[in-house]
Structure formats: structure tokens, C-alpha cells
Amino acid sequence: MFIVSGVSLDNRDKALIRTTSNRPSSISQERQSQREYVSGESHYLWGHRYLLNVINHNGAGKVEVRNKKYLDLYVRDSSTNEQRERTLTEWYREQIKARIPDLIVKCQPIMGVTVNEWDIKVMRTK
Numbered sequence: 001m002f003i004v005s006g007v008s009l010d011n012r013d014k015a016l017i018r019t020t021s022n023r024p025s026s027i028s029q030e031r032q033s034q035r036e037y038v039s040g041e042s043h044y045l046w047g048h049r050y051l052l053n054v055i056n057h058n059g060a061g062k063v064e065v066r067n068k069k070y071l072d073l074y075v076r077d078s079s080t081n082e083q084r085e086r087t088l089t090e091w092y093r094e095q096i097k098a099r100i101p102d103l104i105v106k107c108q109p110i111m112g113v114t115v116n117e118w119d120i121k122v123m124r125t126k
Contacts, residue, residue, distance in 0.1 A: 037054065039053050043071055043088070045071070050065070051069060051070050051071070052073055053073065054073050054075065055075075056075065059074065061073070061084075061086075062074045062087070062091070063088060071088075073087065073088060093120055096120055100120075
């Protein structure tokens with residue numbers, strides 16, 4: 001999972017962050033199962049479920065969306081789970097980076113903030 005950082009916050013935003021961080025710990029978040037990166041596994045993009053389809057090939061790893069239902073993951077036959085995960089993660093990052101500029105343009109006037117810079121970071125769970 002990724003988060004976008006770099007938005008300057010005003011006092012309203014800081015108050016909202018304090019309020020949400022003081023919520024009871026009884027609110028739990030459902031965790032994803034351990035990924036194996038095999039065909040038939042469910043993955044999500046923009047809130048939609050896709051079935052992973054692992055395709056062995058000799059070129060560099062890549063991912064393609066097919067028929068609004070499948071994520072085709074092209075990797076070498078000898079690829080490890082870590083290599084498959086890295087290929088898919090880098091593809092997700094590319095998808096996010098392509099969408100962020102349009103979202104910033106749309107949201108800045110609504111929120112009354114100016115984004116000076118932004119970045120994509122890996123979110124670690126505790």
C-alpha cells in the first residue's frame with residue numbers, strides 16, 4: 001500500500017489528524033493474506049478486483065491489464081516471489097505516479113491548499 005506525502009497542512013488538517021489518531025485501538029483493519037504471486041490470485045487496482053495471470057516469457061518483467069478482469073504479469077520462468085512482487089509493485093507505482101498530477105490539479109482548489117511537492121512511499125504496518 002502506498003501513501004502520498006508532501007501536502008502542506010493548515011490547522012484544520014492538523015486537528016483532523018490529531019482526532020483520527022486518538023481513535024480507540026478497537027478499530028481494526030483487515031490484513032491481506034500472504035501473497036504468492038501465482039495465477040488466480042486476487043489483486044486490486046483503483047478499488048477493482050483483478051485476477052493475476054502469470055505468464056512466463058524471456059523479456060523484462062511487465063504487467064498489463066486485460067479485459068478489465070485480469071492483471072497479466074509477464075516474468076521469467078525462473079522468477080522468485082520477490083521478483084514477481086517487485087515487478088508488480090513497480091507497476092503499481094507507475095500507475096499511481098501517472099494519476100497524481102491530475103488529482104492534485106483537481107483537489108487543490110477544493111481543499112484550498114497548494115502542493116509544493118509529492119512523493120510515493122511504501123506504507124509499513126505495525
